[in-house]
Structures are given as C-alpha cells and as structure tokens.
Amino acid sequence: MQVAAPQVAPVAPAPRRSVKSYLIGGVVGLIVGALVMLSLSLTGVIGHGGASTMQEGPGYDSPEAAAFAFLDGLKAGDLDAMLAPFAIQSFAANCDYEARLVQTQSPSSSDYTSCPYPNDDPLGAAANVRARIASLSGQISMMIFTLVSPNLASLQGNVSLRIPDDTAAQAFVQKIAQDFANYPFKDLSNRQSVDPASLWDKYASDLNQQNIAAIAQIYGLTRADYADVAITFDAGGQQWVYAPSAGRYHGRWYLLMPQGNLAPALELSYVDFGLGHLH
Numbered sequence: 001m002q003v004a005a006p007q008v009a010p011v012a013p014a015p016r017r018s019v020k021s022y023l024i025g026g027v028v029g030l031i032v033g034a035l036v037m038l039s040l041s042l043t044g045v046i047g048h049g050g051a052s053t054m055q056e057g058p059g060y061d062s063p064e065a066a067a068f069a070f071l072d073g074l075k076a077g078d079l080d081a082m083l084a085p086f087a088i089q090s091f092a093a094n095c096d097y098e099a100r101l102v103q104t105q106s107p108s109s110s111d112y113t114s115c116p117y118p119n120d121d122p123l124g125a126a127a128n129v130r131a132r133i134a135s136l137s138g139q140i141s142m143m144i145f146t147l148v149s150p151n152l153a154s155l156q157g158n159v160s161l162r163i164p165d166d167t168a169a170q171a172f173v174q175k176i177a178q179d180f181a182n183y184p185f186k187d188l189s190n191r192q193s194v195d196p197a198s199l200w201d202k203y204a205s206d207l208n209q210q211n212i213a214a215i216a217q218i219y220g221l222t223r224a225d226y227a228d229v230a231i232t233f234d235a236g237g238q239q240w241v242y243a244p245s246a247g248r249y250h251g252r253w254y255l256l257m258p259q260g261n262l263a264p265a266l267e268l269s270y271v272d273f274g275l276g277h278l279h
Contacts, residue, residue, distance in 0.1 A: 054083075054088060056084075056087050056088040056089055056090060056091075057084040057254075058252065059250070060254070061252075061253065063227040063246035063253050064193045064231070065253065066085040066246050066253050066254055067085070067193075067229045067231050067244055067255065068191060068231070069081070069084065069085040070082055070085045070242070071191060071233060074185045074188065075185050075186065075188040077183055077185070077186070079140060083136055083140070085254060085255045086136055086255045086256075087255065087256060088129065088133060089129060090249035091132055091219065092115065092119075092125065092128040093119065093128075094221070094249060095115030095119070095219055096217055096218055096219070097117070097119065099217040100115060100218045103214050103215070103217075115131075115218075116128065117131070136258075139258055139271075139273050142270070142273070143271065143275065146272055147184065147272060147275060148179060148180065149179035151172070151175045151176050151179055152176060152179070184236040185235045185236070186235075187235060188233055188234070188235040189234050189235070190233055192232045192233070194230045194231070194232055195230070196228045196243070199262065200265040202265070203228070203261075203262060208261070209223075212226060212261050213226075215245075221247050221248070221249075225248040225249075226246070226248075226256075227245070228245055228260040228261045229243065230242075230262060231243075239277065239278045240275060240276065240278060241266060241275075241276060243260055243263040243268055244256070244274045245260030245261060257274070258274035258275075259272075267279075
C-alpha cells in the first residue's frame with residue numbers, strides 16, 4: 001500500500017504505512033464529513049494501483065491455509081495481506097447470476113456479496129469485479145470500526161456528537177490513536193483449525209448441507225469445491241473464532257466470504273468480518 005506524500009523536491013518514494021497510521025489519518029475526514037468516507041478511501045487505495053487493478057493472490061493448498069494467511073495479515077495490521085487470500089477475479093468470473101436470483105429471490109444490484117450483474121456482457125463482468133473489491137474493502141473497514149476502535153464505533157448512528165473546536169478535535173483523534181495503539185490482534189497466537197460441526201450441531205444436517213450446495217452454486221462451485229472454515233485463536237486476552245467460507249478455483253483454494261455458512265450460528269456478523277469471541 002503506497003501513500004503519496006507532498007514533495008517540494010525529488011525524494012525517495014514514501015514508505016509503506018501501517019494500517020494504524022493510515023486509518024488514523026482518515027479520522028479527520030470522519031469528524032468533518034460523513035462516516036462512510038473511510039470506507040470509500042479504503043476502496044480506492046487497497047491493493048496495487050487502486051481498485052481497478054487489484055488482483056487476487058495465487059491461492060493456497062487448503063481452505064485452512066487461506067484462513068491462516070488472512071490471520072497473518074490481521075496480526076500485522078496489513079490491509080493488503082488481509083485481502084490477498086480472497087478470490088476476486090476468479091470469484092467474479094465464475095459467480096452464477098441466475099443461481100443467485102434463485103437463492104436470494106432478489107435482482108437487486110446493491111447485493112455486492114455475489115455478482116450483482118450478469119457476466120454475459122463485458123460491462124457487467126467488469127462491474128462484478130469492482131463490486132467484489134468494494135464489498136471486501138467495505139467489510140474490512142467496518143471490522144476496524146467495530147473491533148479495533150471503540151471510539152470510531154461510537155460514531156455509528158450517533159447524531160448528537162459534536163466537535164465544536166480544534167481542541168475537541170485533537171482530543172478525539174488522540175482517543176482513536178490510543179485505540180490503534182492498543183490494536184487487539186497484535187498478539188494473535190494459538191491458531192487452531194477446528195471442525196465446523198464441533199461448533200454447531202446442525203452443521204452436518206441434511207438441510208444445512210443442501211443449503212451449502214445451493215450457496216456453492218452461486219459461486220460457480222460444486223459442493224466438493226466449497227468449504228466452511230473455523231479457526232480459533234487467542235488475542236488481547238480473549239479466545240476468538242474466525243469462520244469464513246473458502247472455494248477452490250483452478251485447483252487452488254481462496255477465501256470466498258469473511259463469514260461463511262457457520263458464522264450466523266456463532267453470531268458472527270457482517271460488520272465483524274466473520275470474527276468474534278468464542279463463547
């Protein structure tokens with residue numbers, strides 16, 4: 001992730017900034033503008049060369065390896081590394097628009113979770129890639145609000161908060177800086193892959209397996225090429241679980257969704273990026 005710096009003379013390229021410094025810099029925009037601006041800024045800069053050229057990684061040998069790679073990025077606070085395990089171009093190219101209509105019973109183009117447009121036309125196919133990038137970037141942004149910065153999270157739906165002067169603005173930014181200094185995943189450890197059925201007794205039921213097969217079809221996959229992953233880990237003095245879905249394209253495994261079929265049963269929400277405390 002490259003961030004351009006003002007220059008008055010030729011200098012070396014600006015160094016890579018951490019997720020902490022990058023997002024703290026966006027707080028001023030939140031204070032004086034709309035909360036959504038942080039999500040938009042992430043969408044525009046994550047990856048190499050911006051949203052239009054962001055590429056998926058090479059894939060992994062197993063679903064668990066893809067999930068572990070995301071957790072490596074989470075521990076490092078590296079947005080690019082968090083996104084690298086996710087299928088992007090393969091996801092957009094293989095998603096089945098008709099299967100999505102059958103499953104969701106909705107033609108809404110605002111559904112960015114899976115191919116909001118048919119792939120038949122080049123414009124729709126290109127829009128699906130953009131929608132995929134926007135969806136993942138926006139979900140990571142919301143995860144940072146809800147899990148990393150309590151002070152940023154307090155802004156959501158808060159219409160009464162006012163920043164009347166420079167002193168108040170500086171104090172608020174300092175609170176957020178402290179949130180990021182206390183980044184909850186910096187000591188992430190003890191990662192363990194566990195059987196989803198051990199966390200949800202209905203996971204292996206015939207009804208749920210039929211539902212999984214229908215979901216896999218939306219992503220252009222067979223049931224054999226779809227997997228739900230459950231990873232437990234320790235961070236910030238608490239035990240966590242990460243429950244994404246994964247898919248196999250071209251013989252390689254990628255993450256599909258931050259929250260898979262297992263996540264709702266574990267009460268892991270969209271805004272938490274499939275992460276939550278293990279109860």
